[in-house]
Amino acid sequence: MAPTKCATCPLRSRPLFKTNTDEEIAFINEMRRGTLKFSAGAQILSQGDDDSDLYTLYSGWAFRFKELEDARRQILNILMPGDFMGFHVSPHTGAPYGIECLTEVEVCVFPKRKLWDLFRNHPGLAYDVTWLTAHEEGIVDDNLLSVGQRSGMERVATIVLAVYKRARQLDLVQDNALDFPLTQQHIADMLGMSLIHTNRVLRRLHRDGVFTLARKKLRVHDTSALRSLAAWAETPVPKRPLI
Amino acid sequence: MAPTKCATCPLRSRPLFKTNTDEEIAFINEMRRGTLKFSAGAQILSQGDDDSDLYTLYSGWAFRFKELEDARRQILNILMPGDFMGFHVSPHTGAPYGIECLTEVEVCVFPKRKLWDLFRNHPGLAYDVTWLTAHEEGIVDDNLLSVGQRSGMERVATIVLAVYKRARQLDLVQDNALDFPLTQQHIADMLGMSLIHTNRVLRRLHRDGVFTLARKKLRVHDTSALRSLAAWAETPVPKRPLI
């Protein structure tokens, strides 16, 4: 359950997140209308929606995706606690993507019409919003690099490594293991590969002892093997803002 | 040549761009340190650069890209007049991508240290910066959808259509034709395909009379054929800000 006060938000105390001034946190707290819960599989946002609020993912995992008419689906990036959602939605053009929950999800809700207040009176927070948007673009850049240039094996290694690092920053890793709610179909849709080929690649990495992925648990045994498999172009992440 | 005053910027008068208040334009004008010229092939920004100013592309074409160690290159998006560059560069982590010119390019230069002034005193412009960042992410989303899910033929059709529409909005199209500075290698690197396969696909579309691409000139004959080939998921663009 999300706390009622942003000042005591347990996310914010993680070293991953930067600090804000008390005044800024007070404003966030006041702007926050409350929280919403979604169950696994529910859509926080559907492609084409012409109205949405702004959300910060508080707990759980989700993903952002686009679909073609014939139901081919590309997952654009994975959303984890601290990620900010909904800025792209315009009433004129509608949401260019959908967001679907992988687990039960809790989000903090911010009414979009207050965004102007935020930009007007809290330039530091406005900058944070921009930073979060730019950061998400960086993730998509990385995914595009993978899908466009890396082999199947490299893609899988890259995404596993990226998720693992992100999860560790969020303190979701214990004994090199974490809860991993993606199915192989999700991984396939994220990497632009067929489900079957994705399975074969996972199987191979499993057999080689790089990591194991079974029953929604990911266990990484050999990060250095992962790194070399990934043809890794490291994109470091400094402290990130939380809104 | 860029005019010395932003108020008389010929870009701004295009219907593609939204209006700003006189005060905002005055601020942009004051923040602008001047212009820089690059020749075709020059890099405005190199992957890893730990310092850069902010730029608005005034004339010419460029592209944003990422490379792996072994020189595989993914072009992330094409940059055309009005595009904003450099926000992602942080002194701590360096530029996560490079920017290279396709033609001779002229950019307007804004010192990054004045960005705080902009956010503090001109929330409307701050919002514009965020919008531009978010919009670019939308383009990358589209490209990822293409590279991940579309066939070679569909990818080529999609990108040609997208460039054509963008060029038309910028008044670069006359008689269905425009100057098109990308080589087939660029298209290949953008679509995650080999040069040779890209050539074959282009050849086929050429033979079928959909468009012709020769001598740096793109001529589109059948946009509706393009649209159906692209399995198009239209992402409409409203008026965009210009900084």
Add this chain to the structure above:
DNA sequence: CGAGGAATTGACCGCCATCAATCATAGTGG
């Protein structure tokens, strides 16, 4: 006119998609 980049075409092949079937796991109702 020569040189070098870009485009084109052919031959060959492999990674990965597709089709199909089986197995594993978990949840449900009788």
Add this chain to the structure above:
DNA sequence: CCACTATGATTGATGGCGGTCAATTCCTCG
């Protein structure tokens, strides 16, 4: 407690889209 069902994972067989190697032609430009 055990069919029964649904979802997800796994494996085999086959084929095609698109990658790779190689050679030639075309353009552009000094």
